[in-house]
Amino acid sequence: MLCMQVGLVVTCLAQVPQDGLKTKNISDTFLLPTRSLLLKGPFNPQTALQQLFPGKHYRLTDGKYVNEMINWECKTAKRKQYEDVNEDGLGGFPYENGVATRLLDAMDFKDSSGMQYKVISFNHSEFDADGAQVSRFTGGLLGLAKFVLTDQGWNLRMFTPAIKAYGAFSNCPTPKSLQIGVDQYAFILKSSNGPAGGPYYGSYFMIAGINGAYQQVMAAYAVELTGGEEDGVVPCTWTSTYSVPASDKKYFRDILVTTTGTASASDMDHVPKGVEAFLKGKKSVKFVEERRFVYKGPAKGYEEQLPAKVSQAK
Secondary structure (H helix, E strand, O other), X not given: OEEEEEOOEEEEEOOOOOOOOOOEEOOHHHHOOOOOOEEOOOOOHHHHHHHHOOOEEEEEXXXXXXXXXXXXXXXXXXXXXXXXXXOOOOOOEXXXXXXXXXXXXXXXXXXXXXXXXXXXXXXXXXXXXXXXXXXXXXXXXXXXXXXXXXXXXXXXXXXXXOOOEEOEOOEOOOOEEEEEEOOEEEEEEEEEEOOOOOOEEEEEEEEEEEOOEEEEEEEEEEEEEEOOOOOOOOOOEEEEEEEOOOOOOOOOOOEEEEEEEEEXXXXXXXXXXXXXXXXXXXXXXXXXXXXXXXXXXXXXXXXXXXXXXXXXXX
């Protein structure tokens, strides 16, 4: 196994076949969001992913390290450009050189009526014959699929093969579920990237199901800042949390992002707006910022309500 330190992550390559990994051509019908799929027996997320994208399946291992993927191409599909939060995408999807699809997570749900369902998240990256993912300023293209338990088995209810690219090194962060209404869940992830040595900015992005498809409905930028110390400069740093305050809204409740951190007078380029006044005559100051996001409909999604509430912390 070969391991390479590449900035934010360590990429490990387990042993691959001498002639490299291969792809398999699949029909463009597999990429239709309206396709049908019924899975029998106990739900296995990796099996579900292989049914969604029936390419060549590889599970490369070396000790505890596992690199599992499905490699495929689609020669008849019309390629579509999906936004990458790094503004440095790979071109149209499915990628011309092939696609490697990896399972991110499987989430379990049960609503108030007793209906059980699972949502799997998966990551697309450009196919590599060595199974590597090392494109620093390219995110991993996220997709989601929802399966509902019926008397016949697990039925595919909602399928969005590709949404948007997040993260770095062709790796999308794993989305986490967040209840935003009555029996309504969205999926939120934190995407981080930056130049070698920092600073690294992090942002929250939220995905929700609307009109039978998953789409990004919220973006909260600069929720985290780490690294970037050089030439004796004490850097600004902060982290954030998100929450859904109690509300009488049935769906799409407000999202509150709370940021806590330290602003430094020697790093004024990164001092958040509204914190400058607290720094007068001081080398550094701790602060708290609260930002509220309100849903404005399918076209606009969540919008930040300005101005943010900023206060000095002890």
